Amino acid sequence: MATQKLQEYRRKRDEKQTPEPFGKSKERGKQPIFVIQRHDARRLHYDFRLERDGALASWAVPKGVPLEPGQQHLAVHVEDHPLDYAAFEGEIPKGEYGAGTVEIWDSGTYELVEEKRGGGLTVRLHGKRLEGTWALVPAKLSGDPKNWLIIRKREAAPARERVDYQPMLATLTDELPHGDGWLFEVK
Ligand code: MN
Numbered sequence: 001m002a003t004q005k006l007q008e009y010r011r012k013r014d015e016k017q018t019p020e021p022f023g024k025s026k027e028r029g030k031q032p033i034f035v036i037q038r039h040d041a042r043r044l045h046y047d048f049r050l051e052r053d054g055a056l057a058s059w060a061v062p063k064g065v066p067l068e069p070g071q072q073h074l075a076v077h078v079e080d081h082p083l084d085y086a087a088f089e090g091e092i093p094k095g096e097y098g099a100g101t102v103e104i105w106d107s108g109t110y111e112l113v114e115e116k117r118g119g120g121l122t123v124r125l126h127g128k129r130l131e132g133t134w135a136l137v138p139a140k141l142s143g144d145p146k147n148w149l150i151i152r153k154r155e156a157a158p159a160r161e162r163v164d165y166q167p168m169l170a171t172l173t174d175e176l177p178h179g180d181g182w183l184f185e186v187k
Helices: 003-012 083-087
Strands: 033-040 044-052 055-061 072-082 090-092 100-115 121-127 131-137 147-152
Touching: 003 072, 033 083, 033 121, 044 072, 044 083, 044 100, 055 083, 055 147, 072 083
Parallel strands: none
Antiparallel strands: 033 044, 033 100, 044 055, 055 072, 072 147, 090 100, 100 121, 121 131, 131 147
8 A cells, every 4th residue: 555645645534533444455456446435525526536556546526427428527636545445435423524424326447548648547437337438637627736527438339350351262273271171162
């Protein structure tokens, strides 16, 4: 666990006061995971989290994940969360950071489709509710680098391998090829 990544997470929370996890679990799957948590805090929002480099990269999405292709919603980039936060559901006590109820809205694995230089990510989610492709774009809305966009992408047509087959024609020859798998036509 990259301890440094979670500094801000720990700074905001008191381990003795909140039931939230603090990154002690070392469990790891083969596929990176994602989770979307419905967080009924001071303001209802959805927390979108992607496993990245041993922690959960996180965005708070006030309007929830956009479902219509082309639709985009504000996604406020927040501090990394520990990996085991992905399993967290429960009550964050009054007076604590993010006080309110957390429920897992969806979870599953994802594929990283593209990672842009500026930090933008395109991911294909395989969840229980969500199946499809979303882009996270560091759009700096209102000049604030925390203000990203999450965009529902149109699904690309299923990738079909392009193979140019030659039509199967009989070939004239003086010698018969050996082995199984050959058919002969007498000319
Ligand atoms: Mn939250």
